[in-house]
Amino acid sequence: MGGRGRSRTQRKHFRQSRENVWKRSKSDHSDAANLIDASATNLAWEPFATQNQAFDEYYKVQEIVPPQEWDAFIDYLRKPLPAAFRINSSSQFYVDIRSQLENDFMNSLQAEDADGNEVEAIKPLPWYPDNLAWQSNFSRNQLRKNQILERFHDFLKLENEIGNITRQEAVSMVPPLFLDVRPDHFVLDMCAAPGSKTFQLLEMIYKLIDPGTLPSGMVIANDLDVQRCNLLIHQTKRMCTANLVVTNHEAQHFPSCHLHRNRAGDSQSGYIKESGIRQLQFDRVLCDVPCSGDGTLRKAPDIWRKWNAGMGNGLHGLQVQIAMRGAALLKVGGRMVYSTCSMNPVENEAVVAEVLRRSGGALELINVSSELPQLARRPGLKKWKVRDKGLWLASYKDVPKYRRSVLTPGMFPSGEPGAETPDPEIKQSSEQLHEDGTDNAENEPQLMDDSATTMDNLEAEVSDLPLEHCMRIVSHDQNSGAFFIAVFHKITSLPASAASVKKFTGVTKATDSGSPQPQIPKTEMKDALNGDEIGEENVNAGETPNGNSLDTEMDEAPLEADKNKIDDENAKEETEPPTEAKVVDATKIAAGKRKLQIQGRWRGVDPVIFYKEDAVVNGIMEFYGIKESFPFKGHLITRNNDMNHVKRIYYVSDSVKEVLELNFLAGQQLKIASVGLKMFERQTSKEGSNAPCIFRISSEGLPLILPHMTKQILHSSVVDFKHLLQYKTIKFQDFVDPEFGKKASELMLGCCVVVLKKEGQTSSDALPPLAINCWRGRTNVSVMVTAIDCQELLERVTAPLSTDTDEPSKGEAEAEADSSIAEGGVDHGKMKDSEDGSRSNARETATLV
Known part of the structure; x- marks a missing residue:
């Protein structure tokens, strides 16, 4: 049970509210008022400074783009990001929506670029299949304020609210496309919130499925942060799927849900033997990991003023752990995609190289340059340097001894530890260094010699791994955000030493996680219901150090805002594994005010219980005339222990049913936030209680059950x-x-x-x-x-x-x-x-x- 007594720094960051960079404080206004002319009544709005000297220096040295392209690269980073959206192919009206865009809006809308030249206003993204992804050259501000565009803006808002389209950054749509998902695949999205990529994965497993049928595959979408799980559930609810499970775990410690040998002979495990599932493993894994998020500068300009090299250094260890956990959960022969919305090679190529080294040949990097040929991408880097506290470091042997508890060999191209270098003389002790990983000059120890200059002139190591098979998307290639993607194929099982991931506690040891986590600038996450885009990459960047990295107290927190607080006794971790008797006893809870729910060993989480009230189920089947050929009985679940007060009944597919049964026999290792498709709701009105069947069909479940x-x-x-x-x-x-x-x-x-x-x-x-x-x-x-x-x-x-x-x-x-x-x-x-x-x-x- 998570977090008590551990990772104080990260819990502190988690509880700190984000500074409002859009609003001056009252003191700023009063001070400025004394300096301006008396005739001026209001302070003029000042845009963000879209430059950062440390950023420019860092990426020039890393040679992210050739020197002759630097000006174009940086110019695009300072421009607003075009609005992009995706038509949900699961919608029954997606053909009509695509036709309206192709035949109406493309012809009626006009746009101008920054130089006043007329350009195509909206267009399909050429690399996305079937013209289902579109990009508008209007900024979001233009869409809101230009009356000529009012009809188009209203169209986007309505279709987004209904669920027919999803507003999503163009480059964010890329990683799922390289997973090659099929309807029979078990897919894991390790860091899923806010859910746009999860929605894509669900669409892929539903592709070519006949109406009224379900795919044999499923998706598990996981996120650590409870509030972001809520957003994830809301986003995917529009899919109306019975093949999704939403879980609430640290990605680097996602449970294996292994059926213990001593329980394999239980009489209750017969259905597990029939299904063949004895351990939860996946055909496809998406590791869209927490990152510093500097690939989102175009839509999150406040990152400019807070960016520093320490942000990437501090996340490297966690990113490696998440990727290794994903590889361990991947089936042999499966495919895993690792992605970030960062341009930093320490978060990208360095992580990929370290994963390949740790896997001992069990993983290979796939060359996907021939896939999506119209997508502009650049090969991964084979050499880079690490910047730490004002020093440029070409290899690990250059790392001063007092920083070896923070920097690891895996951050460098060769991954070799090398020989130790004597520490340069510094003006202050290492104990006085700030723990935030920042690269600000006032926080750096001042070197007495000219080490910084000599380090800068050192030639970087060159990796012998095929990192050119990775891909980096940069903004000026196709007027988009920036992204990094690597595709792995699992050849054989991981070595035992690589399959086990150490608990990441935030202790600054080179063998654990790398450097202390910096406080990364958060970005505004706007509500999906107001018609504005939810920045998936911004969420990752903003809440990385607290919501997706270290141990917090989330395992013990209620998953709903209206739940009772957990008392001290309930807050203690259970020492006994859950048994079926405990679950059965829970059904005897007296009716009345709802008590705190328990899902196995997870406190404050609604239980997942198979609904087996035969009289009610038979009554539903008789009232609606449900065919015997439809797999109905045994597929219904509820989230309430009190069977006399069940308000909602959910339906799960065969694949989800098997996972739930396995999870129960394995000791309920999965902390399930949401599961199944809401199929029936109790009708509580007076007239409804007099009906022969008090359960009505929900709007979400109608398309599945109607045939x-x-x-x-x-x-x-x-x-x-x-x-x-x-x-x-x-x-x-x-x-x-x-x-x-x-x-x-x-x-x-x-x-x-x-x-x-x-x-x-x-x-x-x-x-x-x-x-x-x-x-x-x-x-x-x-x-x-x-x-x-x-x-x-x-x-x-x-x-x-x-x-x-x-x-x-x-x-x-x-x-x-x-x-x-x-x-x-x-x-x-x-x-x-x-x-x-x-x-x-x-x-x-x-x-x-």
Whole structure:
């Protein structure tokens, strides 16, 4: 159980709030007011200084780009980043959205570059498959403020809120593309928040899957920080998937979830033997590790003034540990991608080289230069230097003795320890050095000789590893951010010494983690619901030293804000492994105020319990006519110990079910924050409690279960479908198609599904893609869909309506609906619970289930 008594520095950084670099303090205003002319009433806004002498010197020496390209390189880093977004291929409307971009916005929008020349306003990214990723040459500020672009901006906001597109930096989309994910793969995203890459991985395993079926693979998305797990859950909730598990662990200590030998013979482990899963390993692993984030300077300009070389040095050890843990969890024959949003070779090539050395030939670096040929990239570096406290160091033998507890041989190209060098005479002792790893002149020990100059003139080592197979993306090649990517292939099992990763405690020993962690400048993470981009790389950079690196007390923290505080007794780590008896006893908790939940040995986490109330499950299957061929029983879970007060029932795929069973038999090693697809919700209104089935189908679960339903289904004409979306509630006798109203009145009281029937289609045909959850009341049918989803569906059915000769005029339809409502056609009080329950699909900020 994590963090108590360890890593004080990191917990301090975690609790410190970020300085607001956009706002002057009151004292700054008052001091400045005394210096300006009396006629001036307001201070002028001053942009960030987009330069840093230490940055320029560092990357010129590292030769990230040739000298003749330096000016272009630095100029692009000072320009605003173009807005980029990705069409979610899992959306049923993705073809329509792509067509609208290609045939409407590309032709109607114009843009100008910085020199006033006309350029293409929006365009698909040529290297992303199927024209599903787009880049706009308008900055985010232009999109907000330019009235001409209002329609395009509104389009982006609406589709992003619904979940049809994801705002994501262009280079952030690259790493998942090199994983070569297939529908049968088990995939691990080790540092997943805020979830854009996880969403891509989910789309890949769902590719080419028929409607109503699930892939045999799955994705586990992990993040250490609880709040970022919430954001991750919200981002991926739009995918509506039963093949995702969200976990809350330190990436470098992600559990192996191994089935112990002494339990292999248990009678309860039969299904494990049948599934063949005895240890959780993955076909694909994504290590998008915490980094200093200087590749995001274009959208996080506050990094300019805080950047220093110590930031990269301090993260090297953690990055190696995460990558080695990922390699250990990777199956033989699998592929792992290591990536950062940093340009620093100490965080990139040095980490890759160290991983190759530690793996002892078990891993090889794949040359992927022929993949995505239209993506502009540069080969990895084979030589670099390390800068520490004002010194340029060409090899580890140049490291002064007093810094060898901070710098490690793995930071250098050769990885060789070399011979020790006598310490240069310094003006202050090493105990007086600052622990933040900064490279500021006032914090550096002053050398008495000319060592700094001689070090600078030393020729850097050259690595003998094939680091040119890595790739570095720089801004001026394709007007993007910067990124680094390396692709590994696992040839054989790792050596025993490499597979075990030491606990990273923050102690500054060369054999542990490297240097102390610097306090890295955080960047603003904007809410996904306001239509602004969530900077995935910025989040990694901003919360690295606290949220994703060292031990904290997060293992003992409640995962939801409204949970009770943990008392001292509960805060102690359990010494006994969990048993099934304990889980069974937990179901006897008395009804009433909800108590603190326990998931195995994890305090403050809702348990994961297979829902096996046969009477309720059989009732659901009978009410909705769920086919026996659909794998239903045994796939339902709940997060509440009290089976009499279960509000939500979740559905999991075969692959997730196997992992949950393995996790239970292995002692519940996984700390699960979210799992499964919300399939059913308890209807708590008075009318709902009188229905034959009190569980209604959720909006998220409808697409999966609909092809397997035979009851409680209505096929609607386009006109009546539109009227339901417009007026939310319509009495049986007020439908345009009287046959539809008659069939609705014959359904049982409770949840039903209204499916749009295309012209000439019969109910015996394959179910059409457009369907909505409704409630069959005593006298009417009411929609249980959020307002924003109604708006989207209305737009999708508008075009067919224009050719429908049977549609009444708009005024006539509105008059009919108004008359119906005036006669009491809708009981908003009874349906409030239903509507509120469905709002979480797109509107609410995510909370851990």
